[in-house]
Structures are given as C-alpha cells and as structure tokens.
Amino acid sequence: MAQQKGRTSKADATRRQLLDAAIEVISERGYADTTVERIVEVAGVSKGVAYYHFSSKADIATCILVEGIGEIVDDFVTIAGKAPSAVEALTAMMDSFAATIFRNAGFGRILVSELWRREWSEPMRALEERLLAVLRGQIERGQREGSIRGDIDAAFEAVAVVGMVLTTTLHYIREAEQRVEEGCNRAEAFAAAERSLTVRICDYVHHANA
Secondary structure (H helix, E strand, O other): OHHHHHHHHHEEEEEEEEHHHHHHHHHHHHHOOOHHHHHHHHHHHHHHHHHHHHHOOHHHHHHHHHHHHHHHHHHHHHHHHOOHHHHHHHHHHHHHHHHHHHHHHHHHHHHHOOOOOOOOHHHHHHHHHHHHHHHHHHHHHHHHOOOOOOOHHHHHHHHHHHHHHHHHHHHHHHHHHHHHEEEEEEEHHHHHHHHHHHHHHHHHHHHOOO
C-alpha cells in the first residue's frame, strides 16, 4: 500500500511538473506556437512520460484551464453563498480572482489569450458558462437589491468583469515586474501593485452602482 501511494505521489508530481512547464511555455509563446517538445524540455521529462499523462498538447492546455477555472468557479460559488449583498459578493469575487492571477501570472496570460477560443472541450465550455452564470447571478441580485443599476446588461457585464480583472491584474503585474527590473524590492513592488489593483476594483464596483 505504501509503495503504491509513493508511485501515485510521484505520478501526481510529474503531472504537475508538466502542467507548470506548459503554463510557462504557453504564456510566453501562445498556444499555437507551443509544442509538446518544448513543454517536455522545460519540464525535464521525456515525451513518453508526457504522453503517459496527456494525450496531446490540447489535452494539456485543456487541463490547465479546466483545473484553474474550476477552482475560481468553486471560490465564486462559496463567496456568493456567504455574502450578505451582491456588491460585497462581487467585490470579494473580483479580489479573489485578482489574487489568483497574482499568484500565477502565467495562468492569467493563458486565460487572456485562450479563454474565448471555441475549439476547447465541452468540460471547458461548461466551466466558462458556469463562471459567467455565477457573476451574472450576482449582478442580477444587485439589480433586485437596488444596489446595481437596472439598465446594465447582466450577461454582458459578467463577460466584462472577467476581462477587466484579467487585463488590469496583468497590467499591474507587469508594472511590478518592471520595478523589480529597475532594482526595487520584489515583495514591496508586488504588494504595492496589489494595493493599487484593489483600489481599481473598488472603483469598478462604485461605477456599477452609480
């Protein structure tokens, strides 16, 4: 039993290693210019090992998106269930989403470039729709509560929220990276960027309420 558990742990670690390498490569090159050869080179494993875990490059990319978006959706559902108002729910969701991208900028860059592709698998599409549905539900809740303008198109606004958080977060990450390149302390640069992002998120929520 212990030996089997050890093999499982090693396989899980290798799979994670491949996914992390793929995130790095795809975020730099884009999906179309990424090859399995480059992914395994960065991961430090053989192609045979890669194909043991994944059937193709598309399978690797789909797993990255399905796992990452799945975690975000689960977090949104939890927040929506606990928040006393729509405005508090949306603010907490956007803060959490931004924090996720701050922790993994490579994943954020893949989301920006690949999220709206129509070729992805059915599980990926289902998660995308669920993500937007949770956001749309809270926007509609805010309209019923009178805290969000009734003339806002909730479905369109849900898509806009995702795009706004992704692009704004990546902008602040790049600014922080530039400060680090100029000699600033990394922890201080990223902390300042995250504080600035929080202010922008609050501004967005205020605009929706105006």
